[in-house]
Amino acid sequence: MIDFHTHILPGIDDGATSVEQAVKMLETLQAQGVQTVVSTSHYYGKQRSPQAFLSLRNEAAERLAGKIPSGINVLLGAEVHFTEESQLSHEAICSLAIEGTRLVLVELPFYRKWTKKLLDRLAEFVSETDYVPIIAHIERYPSVLRKPSLVNELLDMGCLIQVNTEAFLDKRTKSFAATLLEKGFVYCIGTDSHNDSSRAPNYEKAVLTLKDMGLEQDFLSVQEGMKTLLSGGQVPIYTRPVLKKTFHGYR
Ligand SMILES: [Fe+2]
Numbered sequence: 177m178i179d180f181h182t183h184i185l186p187g188i189d190d191g192a193t194s195v196e197q198a199v200k201m202l203e204t205l206q207a208q209g210v211q212t213v214v215s216t217s218h219y220y221g222k223q224r225s226p227q228a229f230l231s232l233r234n235e236a237a238e239r240l241a242g243k244i245p246s247g248i249n250v251l252l253g254a255e256v257h258f259t260e261e262s263q264l265s266h267e268a269i270c271s272l273a274i275e276g277t278r279l280v281l282v283e284l285p286f287y288r289k290w291t292k293k294l295l296d297r298l299a300e301f302v303s304e305t306d307y308v309p310i311i312a313h314i315e316r317y318p319s320v321l322r323k324p325s326l327v328n329e330l331l332d333m334g335c336l337i338q339v340n341t342e343a344f345l346d347k348r349t350k351s352f353a354a355t356l357l358e359k360g361f362v363y364c365i366g367t368d369s370h371n372d373s374s375r376a377p378n379y380e381k382a383v384l385t386l387k388d389m390g391l392e393q394d395f396l397s398v399q400e401g402m403k404t405l406l407s408g409g410q411v412p413i414y415t416r417p418v419l420k421k422t423f424h425g426y427r
Contacts, residue, residue, distance in 0.1 A: 182213055215237075217229075230272075310335065383395065
């Protein structure tokens with residue numbers, strides 16, 4: 177399995193605080209059946225330049241390098257904070273793509289209503305580059321829960337969608353995330369794990385829940401899709417029903 181969203185690199189963001197903790201997280205993920213881990217440390221444009229981030233990331237990756245459990249493949253990426261005010265150039269955003277791909281994991285603002293300016297900026301990035309934004313943990317944005325059809329807008333724009341494993345376990349988001357998965361709106365799944373305690377890897381629990389819900393086949397399709405994406409292939413965006421209902425209307 178592939179974990180598309182993690183904060184395992186030590187000492188670079190609010191994720192793993194030491195090499196030991198990072199190794200524990202990787203061992204847990206491996207025990208849960210994960211072989212490929214995409215490391216997506218937070219990138220906030222206000223804190224440092226992409227160059228400074230990338231050199232910090234390389235240092236952290238080097239500290240971890242000899243200690244990665246055998247059989248685990250770690251790919252370097254970032255979770256790029258994207259707002260309407262951000263001064264980041266397209267080139268800077270592209271430099272933060274996941275290793276060997278043109279995919280950028282993007283975190284959008286958590287305020288109640290995304291502005292037209294924000295969505296226009298995202299659309300501009302898509303049309304002016306050949307990189308694909310993957311919207312991190314779609315179930316966590318109040319804007320999306322208020323207006324689920326934003327998921328359609330993002331897909332129409334050329335973005336892809338990631339959900340956290342936690343989405344299937346939390347009763348506030350479970351039905352929404354399951355509906356997205358069932359209807360083919362989900363392209364990537366990740367634990368968004370930050371440590372080995374309060375935000376520890378929980379892949380196994382999510383898989384068991386999805387089996388219970390009869391969504392194992394949909395889950396396996398997402399795994400295949402992630403594999404294709406990470407190997408540079410394209411996953412087709414099919415025509416889907418428009419998500420019109422309110423969050424509480426699902427399942
Ligand atoms: Fe994250």
